Amino acid sequence: MRSKQGIVANMEDVNRNQKKDIRLIGKFVEVYCAGKQHAAEHTQVVLPAGLGERSLCPECAAFLQYAVRKRLNCPLEAEKPTCKHCRIHCYDKTHREKVREIMSYSGRKLMMRGRLDYLWHYLF
Ligand code: SF4
Ligand SMILES: [Zn+2]
Secondary structure (H helix, E strand, O other): OOOEEEOOOOHHHOOHHHHHHHHHHHHHHHHHHHHOOOOOOOEEEEOOOOOOEEEEOHHHHHHHHHHHHHHHOOOOOOOOOOHHHOOOOOOOHHHHHHHHHHHHHHHHHHHHOOOHHHHOOOOO
16 A cells, blocks of 8 residues: 655645645656656655645655745745745755756656646746
8 A cells, every 4th residue: 555645734824826836846746756767666745735646756755745845934935036046045955956857857748748837837
């Protein structure tokens, strides 16, 4: 049986922009994990605020949980730049390199599938 891992946040504490970004990063990580054929047994990552679940290998599951926690705790929420253009960059070096790899890989995949809508929202 697959395990489930959730990210705890109160529904009312998650604003519209956070939801949009969390939905987006979840999609990009899922496309990356499936495309790279990460074979380890998958975990269901339960996103906060009723944003659904993503089926991921343990490494991608851990990455997504990190990214969601960062997004929920963004210290620049009031001005919220795109993470790509952020003056702080709250991710550590390893996760920052990883998110770039994921966004670039999945961005290309989604573009090939004609999902140009995602590209307008590139996070990194
Ligand atoms: S990278 Fe910058 S904008 Fe993105 S979550 Fe971290 S502090 Fe906020
Ligand atoms: Zn994976």
